[in-house]
Amino acid sequence: MKSNLLSDEELAALSEGVRDGSIETDTGFNSSVRVRKHDLASEDSSLGVNVSSIDMINERFIRLFRLGLLEVLRTSPRVNPTRVQILKFGDYLKGLRAPLSVNMVRMNPLRGNSVIIIDPNVVFSSLDSFFGGFGKGVGELPPSRLFTPTETRIIKIILEVFFRSLTEAWGPLMPIECEHVSSEINPQFAQIADENDLVVLSRFEADATASGGKGFIDLVYPYATLKPVRELLSSRVQSGEGNEESDKKWRKDLAAAVGDAKLELQVTMGEIKTTLHHLNHLQEGDLLFFKKDDTALMSTDGVPAFHVNVGTRGSQVAVQIDHEHVHGKL
Numbered sequence: 001m002k003s004n005l006l007s008d009e010e011l012a013a014l015s016e017g018v019r020d021g022s023i024e025t026d027t028g029f030n031s032s033v034r035v036r037k038h039d040l041a042s043e044d045s046s047l048g049v050n051v052s053s054i055d056m057i058n059e060r061f062i063r064l065f066r067l068g069l070l071e072v073l074r075t076s077p078r079v080n081p082t083r084v085q086i087l088k089f090g091d092y093l094k095g096l097r098a099p100l101s102v103n104m105v106r107m108n109p110l111r112g113n114s115v116i117i118i119d120p121n122v123v124f125s126s127l128d129s130f131f132g133g134f135g136k137g138v139g140e141l142p143p144s145r146l147f148t149p150t151e152t153r154i155i156k157i158i159l160e161v162f163f164r165s166l167t168e169a170w171g172p173l174m175p176i177e178c179e180h181v182s183s184e185i186n187p188q189f190a191q192i193a194d195e196n197d198l199v200v201l202s203r204f205e206a207d208a209t210a211s212g213g214k215g216f217i218d219l220v221y222p223y224a225t226l227k228p229v230r231e232l233l234s235s236r237v238q239s240g241e242g243n244e245e246s247d248k249k250w251r252k253d254l255a256a257a258v259g260d261a262k263l264e265l266q267v268t269m270g271e272i273k274t275t276l277h278h279l280n281h282l283q284e285g286d287l288l289f290f291k292k293d294d295t296a297l298m299s300t301d302g303v304p305a306f307h308v309n310v311g312t313r314g315s316q317v318a319v320q321i322d323h324e325h326v327h328g329k330l
Contacts, residue, residue, distance in 0.1 A: 051200070053173075053233040054084045054226075058202050061169035065204075068161035073129045078207040079217075085203075090195030092220065098143040099185040101155050104192065105163075106179040112225045113181055115190045116162060118155060119215030122206045123147070127154045146185060155183075162217070173232055198223040267319055269296045269310060295322045 006014070017023035058081040066079055101118035120141055127150065147155065163178035170176045184190060193199055200221040207214045226233065272290045295307040298319060308319035 051084050051086065051233075054200065054202060055081070057169050057173065058084070058204075060172075061165050062204065064165035064168055065161060068165055069126075069158070072157050072161060073126055074132075079204050082203045082205060085201040086198055087201060088195065089193040089197050089199045089220075089222075092199060092201060093187055093190075093195075096187040098187065099141055099145045099147070100187055101147065102184040102187050102190050103155075103159060104181040104183075104190060106181055107166075107225070108177045108179060110176065110221075110225045111228060112222050113192045114222065114225060115187075115192050115218075115220045116159065117187060117190075117216075117218040117220070118158060119206070119217065121215030122158070122217060123151055123155055125206075125215070126158060127151060130154060130157075143186075158217075166219075174229065192220065193222040193224075200226060263300045265305075266299050267296050267308060267310065268299065297325065 014023065062079055062081055069079075096117070099120060101120070101123060103116045103118070104113050105116055106113050159180065163180075167176055167178060200223070202219040202221075204217045204219070205214075206217060270290045270292050272288055274288075296310050296319065297304055298306045298308045298321075304325040306324055307322045309322055310317070310319050312318060
């Protein structure tokens with residue numbers, strides 16, 4: 001059977017032809033195209049969106065969440081967001097240990113389910129504060145420990161405040177409606193994504209008191225949930241309600257407030273370039289010659305503003321604005 005492989009002599013002849021130029025190279029189609037490596041087995045961790053938009057949503061959410069907890073728990077716990085993380089769902093689950101308040105939620109019209117996980121310390125400190133205590137947390141619990149009906153009621157109150165705050169935080173971007181799907185104590189049962197699928201983690205660290213009650217609340221979005229709205233997330237999230245009329249009024253009020261600021265103006269009639277030696281030997285009566293420009297330069301805080309004509313008005317020295325100074329040109 002004849003082999004289709006080239007012999008050593010044929011390979012040597014090809015190599016020699018390439019070296020001496022007798023055999024042309026780069027004669028294929030699209031030879032100028034550059035290739036970028038892409039792994040079909042893994043998702044793009046950049047999401048194709050501006051993740052800082054999620055940070056902005058979280059900042060707005062935190063302000064609303066704190067106020068909501070203050071109304072129902074009679075205390076204002078310190079709840080602070082951490083930087084949004086993008087990681088595999090399996091890696092996220094490795095850092096969790098039951099029992100936890102694991103709540104699957106649906107954020108219509110976003111696709112799929114997300115999960116809200118509440119640390120038991122947050123539950124117990126909230127329960128203690130609700131009944132007039134100091135927000136004392138709880139120690140380590142056995143993995144199979146279930147939440148009592150009273151604790152479950154506190155979890156429901158926290159979730160109601162969470163849903164209301166999250167809905168309002170997403171409002172400037174798009175309207176959403178949060179729906180509770182199910183609850184668990186073991187995070188391994190929160191099957192919102194496969195182990196190798198990417199998720200977006202928003203962690204809120206809670207500290208009810210200085211003596212205890214430290215914990216966390218996690219909001220985990222699957223990659224597939226945010227992917228359809230990546231164009232919205234890529235745009236700038238408005239911090240207000242987007243009311244154009246109120247924006248105009250705000251700008252007008254700001255301009256009026258800034259207009260009362262006091263400034264010191266300087267008028268420069270001319271400049272002289274000299275040497276340090278010449279300056280040190282100047283004496284009384286010496287004359288300095290310079291070319292006077294057609295106009296003087298009026299500046300504020302060292303920043304050129306207008307070209308002016310210097311003169312008098314009555315008994316006062318005055319300047320008349322000739323034209324605006326173009327920055328970069330003297």
